[in-house]
Amino acid sequence: MNAPQEPPSPLRLTYREACKQALRQALHADPRVFLMGEDIGRYGGCYAVTKGLLEEFGEDRIRDTPLSESAFVGAGIGAAMAGMRPIVEIMTVNFSLLALDQILNNAVTIPYMSGGQFAVPLVIRMATGGGRRVAAQHSHSLEGWYAHIPGLRILTPAMVEDARFMLIAALKDPNPTLIFEHVMLYNMEGDIDPAITCVDMDQAKVRRAGADVSLITYGGSLFKTLDAAERLSKEGVEAEVVDLRALRPLDTKTILESVVKTRRCIIIDEAWRSGSIAAEIGMRIAEEAFFELDAPLRRVCGREVPMPYAAHLEDACLPQSEAIAAAALDLVRPS
Amino acid sequence: MTHKVHLDHDHLRHLLKAMIRIRRFEAKCVELYQAQKILGFLHLYDGEEAVSVGVMEALEPQDAVIATYREHGQALARGVDPGCLMGEMLGKLNGCCRGRGGSMHFFHREHRFYGGNAIVGGGLPLALGVALADKMQGRRAVTACFFGDGAAEEGEFHETLNFAKLWRLPILFICENNLYAMGMAVERAEADTDFVHKASSYRIEGERVDGMDVVAVESAARKAIEKIRATSDPFFLECRTYRFRAHSMFDAQLYRSKEEVEAWRKKGPIVRFQAWLEENHLIKPGEVLEMEKAIDAEVARAVAFAEAGPLEPVSDVERFVTMEDIPA
Numbered sequence: 001m002n003a004p005q006e007p008p009s010p011l012r013l014t015y016r017e018a019c020k021q022a023l024r025q026a027l028h029a030d031p032r033v034f035l036m037g038e039d040i041g042r043y044g045g046c047y048a049v050t051k052g053l054l055e056e057f058g059e060d061r062i063r064d065t066p067l068s069e070s071a072f073v074g075a076g077i078g079a080a081m082a083g084m085r086p087i088v089e090i091m092t093v094n095f096s097l098l099a100l101d102q103i104l105n106n107a108v109t110i111p112y113m114s115g116g117q118f119a120v121p122l123v124i125r126m127a128t129g130g131g132r133r134v135a136a137q138h139s140h141s142l143e144g145w146y147a148h149i150p151g152l153r154i155l156t157p158a159m160v161e162d163a164r165f166m167l168i169a170a171l172k173d174p175n176p177t178l179i180f181e182h183v184m185l186y187n188m189e190g191d192i193d194p195a196i197t198c199v200d201m202d203q204a205k206v207r208r209a210g211a212d213v214s215l216i217t218y219g220g221s222l223f224k225t226l227d228a229a230e231r232l233s234k235e236g237v238e239a240e241v242v243d244l245r246a247l248r249p250l251d252t253k254t255i256l257e258s259v260v261k262t263r264r265c266i267i268i269d270e271a272w273r274s275g276s277i278a279a280e281i282g283m284r285i286a287e288e289a290f291f292e293l294d295a296p297l298r299r300v301c302g303r304e305v306p307m308p309y310a311a312h313l314e315d316a317c318l319p320q321s322e323a324i325a326a327a328a329l330d331l332v333r334p335s
Numbered sequence: 336m337t338h339k340v341h342l343d344h345d346h347l348r349h350l351l352k353a354m355i356r357i358r359r360f361e362a363k364c365v366e367l368y369q370a371q372k373i374l375g376f377l378h379l380y381d382g383e384e385a386v387s388v389g390v391m392e393a394l395e396p397q398d399a400v401i402a403t404y405r406e407h408g409q410a411l412a413r414g415v416d417p418g419c420l421m422g423e424m425l426g427k428l429n430g431c432c433r434g435r436g437g438s439m440h441f442f443h444r445e446h447r448f449y450g451g452n453a454i455v456g457g458g459l460p461l462a463l464g465v466a467l468a469d470k471m472q473g474r475r476a477v478t479a480c481f482f483g484d485g486a487a488e489e490g491e492f493h494e495t496l497n498f499a500k501l502w503r504l505p506i507l508f509i510c511e512n513n514l515y516a517m518g519m520a521v522e523r524a525e526a527d528t529d530f531v532h533k534a535s536s537y538r539i540e541g542e543r544v545d546g547m548d549v550v551a552v553e554s555a556a557r558k559a560i561e562k563i564r565a566t567s568d569p570f571f572l573e574c575r576t577y578r579f580r581a582h583s584m585f586d587a588q589l590y591r592s593k594e595e596v597e598a599w600r601k602k603g604p605i606v607r608f609q610a611w612l613e614e615n616h617l618i619k620p621g622e623v624l625e626m627e628k629a630i631d632a633e634v635a636r637a638v639a640f641a642e643a644g645p646l647e648p649v650s651d652v653e654r655f656v657t658m659e660d661i662p663a
Contacts, residue, residue, distance in 0.1 A: 034471070060471065066501065071494035074460020075467060081449060082399070082468035101491075105454045106461060114442035114450060115433035116655040117662060150656050174658040 010191035018164035018192070019049045019125075019181060023087065026171055027057050030085055033171065034061040036072050037089030046091045047127055047186050073099035073124065077107045077176075080122040085171055090126040093142045093180065107176040108151040119174040123167065129182040129220040129270060130318050136306035139314070141270050143180040143219070144277035147247035153177040154247040155201060158222035160190030162245060165199040173201070182220030201246055204254035210238035213328050214258040216281055217268040218244035221319055225268050228324035235325075237332050247277050252284050259285055263294040264331050270318050273301035295331045300324050340392075340554050347617050350392070350549050352626050354384040354605050357408040359630045360417055363638060364407070364424060364438075368584060373424045376453075377438050380408035382547075382579035385604035386511050387412035387481075389552025390572075393560045394479055399469070400446070401462045401480040403511070404439035404453035405578075409481055415443045417633060418640035427644030434647055435655070444662065447476075455516070456482060456489030463495055466504040470567065477563050479507045485516025487533060488524055496537040499569040506569040507559055508534065511546065513578045518590035534571035546574030547604045579603070 013021070026033045035050065041064040044051030054062040065072040069090060076088040090096045096103070107120045130139035147154045153175055157163045163181065170177040207222065208229050217225045222243050229239040242258050244251065259265045265285060269278040282297045303317040340346070357380060367373045380387070383405070391412040394400070402409045410420055415431065423430030424438050431443050439453040449465060452458035462480035469476040486492050487510070499506050510530045514521050521528050531541035540562070544555040552574060559570040577599040581588060588596075600606075612618040 032472075063502075066494070066497060068494035068498060070491050071460045071463060071498050074457075074491070074495075075463035075498065078449070078461035078464020078466075079468040079471075080464070081461070082465045083472060084464075084468045086464070101454060101457060102460055105457055106452070110442075110450060111658050112655045113432060113436040113440040114444075114655075115431070115435045116658065117432070117442050117444040118449070119658040119661040121661055153657075174661045 008194040011194055012189055012191055013160050013164065014186065015160050015163045015181070015188050015190070016047065016049055016186040018160045019167070020051070020053070022164050022167040023050065023053060024056070026087065026167060027053070027061060030171070032083065032085040033087060034063065034084065035087050035089065036063045036065050036076060038065055038067055038091055040064060040089050045089065047183070049186070050089065069095055069098035070102050074102040074106060076122045076124070077102060077110070077120055080120045081110065081118045085121055087123045087125065087167070090124060092138050093126050093128040094137050094140055096124075096126050096142070103152075103176070104149060108149055111175070112151065120176045121171070121174050122176045123170045123179065124176070125179045125181060127183045128180040129184060130302070130307050130314060131184040131220070133309060133311055133314060135309040139307035141302065143178070143247055144269065144271045146178055147250070147277050151175065152248060153201065155179045156219040156245060156247055157181065158185065158219050158243055158245070160188070161192050161196060162199055164192055165196070166201060169199060169201045180219060184220050188223070202249060202251060204242050204244045204246075204251040206240060206254070206258065207243045208239065208241040210240035210262065212237045212239060212262055212332050213264040213266065214240045214242060214262045215266050215268060215324065215328065216242045216244065216255055216258070218247065221268045221270050224319060224321045225324055227321040228328065231321060231325040232328055235329060237328060239328055250281070250284075252288070255281060255285065256289050259289050260292045263292060265293070266298045266300060266324070266327050266331060268300045268319050268324055270302040272304045273299060274304065276301060295334075298327055298331055300327050340550050340557065342550070344617060347612060348622070348626070350388060350553070351605070351608055351612065351618070351623070352630065353388040353412055354549060354608070355627060356417075356630050356633070357384045357388070357411050358605060359627065360411060360634050360637070361407055363634050367424070367638070373438065374426070375437055376404070376583045378405040378583050379578075379580045380405055382599065382603060383511055383513060383576045384408050385549035385552050385608070386509065386546045386574045386576055389549045390479060390507070390509055390556045392553045393556035394477070397474060397476045398447065399465045399476060399478040400448050401458040401465065401478060402441065402448065402451045403458065403481050403483060404451050405483070406441055406451035406481070407438070410441045410443065410448060410451075413446050413448055415441065415446055415448060417637035421637040421641035422644045425641045425644070426646070427641055428647045429640065429644035456486040456491040458482065459486065459491050459495035462506050463498050463502075463504060466499070466506045467502065470504060475564060477505045477507055477560050479509060481509045481511060483516060484510060484512040484514065484521050484530070485519070485524070486510075487530060488516065496534060496539055500537045500539050503567050504569055505563045505567050507556070507563060508539070508569060508571040510571070510573045511576055512573055513576050515578065515582075515590065517582045518586070520590065530573040531571060539569050539571050541571030541573065543573045543575065546576030547602050547607065549604055549608055577602075
């Protein structure tokens with residue numbers, strides 16, 4: 001069988017497959033890399049990201065753990081301090097709270113408290129966000145909380161390309177990195193340019209250019225925001241959509257460049273509004289570009305309730321493209 | 336290696352000196368605390384010296400240590416230079432952690448000393464990772480994980496013991512049971528006050544040892560470590576001991592009687608060992624005095640080193656919040 005030689009066409013992948021390929025690449029590239037987490041091995045991962053990896057890499061490197069978030073995250077920290085490159089999976093962000101002590105009191109403080117004697121090159125992946133009708137203990141968006149903590153790198157890949165390559169970049173970083181994968185993205189398909197073999201972790205990216213209003217968002221809200229931008233275009237309003245990609249460090253420069261250009265800004269974040277990353281972004285704009293604004297800053301955030309189960313209620317609690325478009329129209333053309 | 340303690344003159348002298356070093360070092364810390372040169376919390380190891388000294392004797396340089404926040408003795412017994420420890424307590428740049436950690440957070444990379452941890456039970460999961468990394472990288476090292484009785488009240492204790500046995504990790508768990516978690520007596524906090532029994536419920540072999548008897552601790556630790564190296568299974572040592580002083584520096588000690596403290600003082604690890612050495616003519620008259628003089632000089636040198644140390648410039652305060660690279 002000889003395949004015809006064709007120019008490389010874009011690779012079409014699901015977000016889930018992109019995450020898995022990133023893990024495979026990491027495991028192949030570095031014998032110090034290993035995976036730990038609940039049901040990542042025989043079960044194949046609660047979102048099937050790690051399916052097949054146990055068969056490919058064996059039990060020494062694909063480690064099913066007991067349901068002990070604090071212990072296996074702490075084990076990841078210790079292993080990272082002692083020369084390994086662990087990748088820990090936590091099923092959902094709500095469960096990560098069981099390991100918050102280890103993340104904050106150990107992973108973040110040890111490099112500092114030890115005066116730089118120990119680094120913690122640990123990657124923790126977890127699912128985040130709402131939309132799957134799994135109610136108030138599996139649906140929250142706490143990545144903004146984690147972005148409060150100096151010493152952590154917080155990545156929120158939304159595009160398939162970022163899901164594919166951000167992990168590789170994270171493994172080169174000597175600091176603890178948390179990767180938040182939005183649950184509604186796993187089945188989403190996207191194209192990857194075969195020429196791309198890496199991405200940066202520091203820069204926000206403009207996913208759609210526009211001159212009338214900046215829509216700043218990340219993760220699961222990106223596609224709703226892009227959809228809102230298309231709606232707005234039909235109304236004659238050209239929105240610029242900025243995908244933050246990382247919440248810490250936050251790329252303030254790209255945010256400000258967009259806002260200075262459009263003079264109007266809405267921040268879209270499905271996390272709760274109070275004390276949120278959306279609040280932080282708004283404040284940075286207020287501090288550094290207040291006089292460039294032609295309209296008040298606005299936010300479209302998740303409703304401040306524990307996530308309800310019923311579909312109509314959950315939908316009402318998350319930023320939706322209609323609401324994003326309506327907020328933008330109101331800002332551009334106040335009634 | 337053998338688990339038999341060499342009861343020759345040199346070794347016995349060495350054990351006594353190691354305990355007295357901790358005691359005198361900490362006595363100086365109290366002075367410096369009263370002079371407000373050491374700030375914050377200061378948790379003294381006074382009474383518990385035999386535990387660290389005995390355990391560390393059984394460790395090799397390639398082994399790792401996870402410490403608690405009452406870790407002055409653990410660090411000294413591990414061989415960390417007293418000067419850099421004193422520098423740390425004085426908040427100086429020549430401290431082992433540049434003055435970033437203080438009394439509760441000694442770290443020392445060369446000694447594989449993975450930190451004083453001030454979250455009760457917080458170090459236990461780290462021990463899993465360090466031991467796992469050693470095992471995966473083919474190093475024949477044991478991780479000695481110290482914690483107090485209070486840690487057994489935390490979920491992380493139970494998670495870690497289960498994990499350690501399940502994954503057969505070479506960890507020596509050392510429970511420094513000084514009978515009180517701050518002011519909370521063990522029997523008021525633990526439904527089962529038998530820590531070895533707790534470990535056995537995770538099928539981890541264990542032994543209770545008199546933590547006031549340095550030779551007993553060393554012997555038990557040697558036996559345990561020999562077993563761990565042979566089997567790669569964890570082992571659990573409960574060292575019954577007692578803290579003679581306050582939990583930290585401010586503690587009216589309403590939770591225990593003066594008589595109780597006095598009774599334990601009589602069983603103190605130094606006084607008892609010294610008396611035994613003297614009775615058995617294993618130490619010459621005047622030798623202890625000589626030893627104390629040498630240690631006092633050593634402590635004075637540590638203080639002088641620390642006092643002379645510069646302060647880290649405030650402009651560096653954000654250094655190591657994020658690391659530029661991984662230390663080799």
